Amino acid sequence: MKKIDCKKLTLDLLFLIAGCILCAFATTSILKTNGLITGGITGVSIIIDKLLHVKYTYIYYALSILVLTIAWVTLGKREGLKIITLSLLFPVILIVFDRLKVSSIQGDLMLASIYYGIISGLGCGLILKRGFSFGGTDTLAKILHHKIFPFISISEILLGIDAVIIISSAIIYGMNIAMYAVISEIIFMKAIDTVLFGFGSKKVQIEIISDKHEEITDYILHKIKRGVSTYQIRGGYMNQTRIKLVTICSPRESMLIKRFIANKDVNAFVNVISVISVWGKGVGFDSLIDDV
Helix, strand or coil: CCCHHHHHHHHHHHHHHHHHHHHHHHHHHHHCCCCCCCCCCCCCHHHHHHHCCCCHHHHHHHHHHHHHHHHHHHHCCHHHHHHHHHHHHHHHHHHHHHHHHCCCCCCCCCHHHHHHHHHHHHHHHHHHHCCCCCCCCHHHHHHHHHHHHCCCCHHHHHHHHCCCHHHHHHHHHHHHHHHHHHHHHHHHHHHHHHHHHHHCCCEEEEEEEEECCHHHHHHHHHHHHHCCCCEECCCCCCCCCCEEEEEEECCCHHHHHHHHHHHHHCCCCCEEEEEEECCCCCCCCCCHHHHH
């Protein structure tokens, strides 16, 4: 029987609870009280609340369980277990905070959208940092990619889903609220990247050693649209020749690559290194000519 790592379990629990509290506070005390909207399941829940006058916290709970069930059926038990904790815990904390009705920023929509993006991004970052998943629209994007649109990357599908939600909010709430939602989403993503990778590098170098190197290479080249270098290396312990993959990408793309590798090879070795600057041709890279 595998020995339980109590220290890791305690840290996971602390990060998980702290992240859920931050996200729940941002949603109930900033987003909802100011009539703002966001992407993901939270945004869908608030829109349905507006249309059907059903409490959005209960809608969130129902949608989370629905996504969890679909993920369990389509992606397997292992993927379901990865998101079950958040799918059950976060809605409970969300309901508790909604009933507490903690007062916060009101009246200034711009300030509220900025604060929501920062606080919810920090909370989500803490959760992702420990390897958990909300089981929201990111899971739906993964299901759609796996079953229907394998030729479209997960990040592109996720962007499309959130775009539909924000456009829907524009129809129901007006263009001003939709624009605040876009601002919140941008700040939200930046806050997550800050928690995961700090304030330093905007790019990371990933080194991967895996028996599934061909599938991983194909994914990085055709789904993430990044270049990959391959090296033959020899391990010191087993004295075996292996293939090492090296690619440079954004922090968000590195998380997509990590998730793909986790589904293909749990025994893979992945090393992520912060990169100060990258010069050359590539998305987000600095041009050599500008510095000459």
